[in-house]
Amino acid sequence: MKKLVFTIFASLMFLVTQAQPTYLKITTNDKSLDQIMYPPGTNFELKTKEGYIIFKNSESPGIVEIKEKHTLYVYPSWKNDPDIFVINEGKVEKVLTKTYSWSHENDEPTSYNGVTAEKELTDSKVNEGKKNLKFTLSNGIVFKYVDGEYEATLNGNKLKTRGKYLIYTGLGVLKLSFNPNNGVVWWIFEKQ
Structure with missing residues (x-):
């Protein structure tokens, strides 16, 4: 009996230690360009x-297909108020993040999907206590956030940026999250 209990305990511990975070992915219709993503740990x-909660944050992957009106409340850590989405068609997913990058206190280069990134944080000269960011990828994409204004370029050419912050290029999509309050950057790069 002790052997059985130990085996079950060891198996559960293995699963817990192998658990990987999920990130929130919102698709508002069938087009992949109509997606919004939030980093791991974002509450929603x-x-x-009718107001019943049918899906909320956890580390387990999952998906809810939406074919009638639902309301999604997302609570990003860098805001006091939730982001609210009224969705009539689409899906809400908790996607398993096999490889993700939290770039918090250190300025070491990080890598994802064969692309290396370096971040440079500076203190805002306009907004006390806030950070500005220059985020440079090895494939030529540069993202700059300065005092609430942002832009992304590839080899000097301005790129289309949607929301906060999906950056589309012919190389792929950079999905970036930046918190100017503490300088936390989360990103993935999906190749085309």
Whole structure:
């Protein structure tokens, strides 16, 4: 009996230690360009039109297909108020993040999907206590955030940026999250 209990305990511990975070992915229709993503650990609640919570944050992957009105409340760590999405069609997913990059206190280069990134944080001269960011990828993409304004370029040419912050290029999509309050950067690069 002790052997069985130990085996179950060891198996559970293995699963817990191998668990990987999930990130939130919102698709508002069938087009992949209509996606919004939030980094691992972002709290959220998906409610039916009657107000019942049917999906919320956890480390387990999952998906809810939406074919009628639902309201999604997302609570990013860098904001006091939630982001609210009314979704009539699409899906809300908790996607397993096999390789993700939290770039918090250190300025060491990080890598994802064969692309290396370096971040340079500076203190804002306009907004006390806030950070500015220059984020440079080895494939030529440069993202700059200065005092609430941002832009992305590839070899000097301005790139289309959607939301905060999906950056589209012919090479792929850079999905970046930046918190100017503490300088935390989360990113993935999906090749085309």
